[in-house]
Amino acid sequence: MSSPPSYRVAVVQAAPVFMDRSATIDKCIQMMAEASAKGARLIAFPENFIPGYPWFFWLGSPAWAMQYMVKYHEQALVIDSADYRRLEQAAAEFKIFVSAGFTEKSNGSLYMAQTLIDDQGQTLATRRKLKPTVAERMVFGEGDGSDLQVHDSDLGRVGALCCWEHIQPLTKFAMYSQHEQLHVAAWPGFSLYNQVTQAISGDVNNAVTRTYAVEGQCFVLAPCGMVSDDVIDLLCQTDESRSLLKAGGGYARIYGPDGSQLATPLATDEEGILYADIDLDAVTLAKVAADPVGHYSRSDVTRLLFNSEARRPVADAALDDADALALVEELQSR
Structure with missing residues (x-):
């Protein structure tokens, strides 16, 4: 597929309207309109931006955190719902591609999801984070190999990962193997546990993002969430929790395939949109x-075994005779 050699991209650094799906989608649409007016062909939103990242599971016991879970489930986004279609409709209205991080609700389970919607309002793909990180495992289910996807589009070959998927070497290599040109690295924000460990600091994880650009020879858009004061007021009810989570935490970046920084960062407590003009010829030169x-x-020395098959818990397709016979033979051999 031929791709335009250059275009403008937009990367969001902002806080959602915490645990308010509709209001956060309103905010997304406003930012889509702003980015489109400034000539952007694609806008990228942070991890779990809709309806917000579940900070509460990092701040107390599971029993304490459970007080927020019913509302968090209620405010999660269902694919193909009326609210989801609002994103598609806005993408078509403003003629802009959208990569958005959201909490996906699928029946009784939640997933850390990302969507890619084209400028005609058509969803090209949705994906789920393969392995939630630490406390996230108490909230979210897992994705599978089909969630490591790179997609042809009018913007080139586009892929996405969430957060610490970017420190898993084999996951990254599976993405590189699909000849990605534009990558969205979505992050929730970096104001958690700053005095506990550097591993989840903005500086360390920006280095991870930048490394992805150089390793994969692709442009990397790194939208980043933030923690707003109202989230601190809601969740931080003790001196300990106030020491663990701070307001701010924005570290949005845009990197070129040679690792160059293509946009001036915002202050860590400043909401806004970063812009960069990218030229896909730079990918060719890096390769x-x-x-x-x-x-x-x-x-001949090292290779990746990559199973890209979807492995959902329930398969709707009925077994045909050959599949049924193979299953019986497999069970008998055990």
Whole structure:
């Protein structure tokens, strides 16, 4: 597929309207309109932006955190719902591609999800985070190999991952193997546990994001969430919790395939949109130096086994006779 050589992208640094799905979608649509007016072809939103990241599971016991879970489920976004279609309709109205992080509700389960919607309002793909991180595992289910996808579009080959999926080398290599040109690295914000560990600091994770650009020779858009004062008031009810979570935490960035920083960062407590004009020819030039799944690889020494099959808990398709016979034979051999 031929791709335009250059276009403008937009990356969001902002806080959602916490645990208010409709109001946060309103905010998304306002930012989509602003980015479109400034010539952006794509806008990227942070991890779990709709209806907000579940900070509460990092701040107390599971029993304490459960007080927020019913509302969090109620405010999660269902794919193809009326609220979800509002995002599609706005993408079509403003002629802009949208990559949005959201909490997906699927019946009784929640997932850390991302969507890619084109400028005609058509959803090209949705995906789920493969492995929620630490406290996230008490809230979210897991994705599968089908969630490691790179998609052809009018903007080139576009992919996305969430947060600490970017520190998993095999996950990254699975994405690189699909010849990604534009990558969305969505983050929830970096104002949690700042005095506890550097591992989830903005500086460390920006380094991870930048490394992805250089390793994969692709443009990386890194939208980043923030913690607003009202979230502190709601969730931080003790001196300990106030020491663990702070307001702010914005570290949005845009990187080129050579690791260059393409937009001036905002202050960590400042909401806004970063913009950059990108030229896909820069991907070609970076690949000349090092293509990790081509001329710069050594497949005779190391290779990746990648199962891209969807493995949902329930399969709707009935087994045909051959499948049924194979299943019986497998069970008998055990």
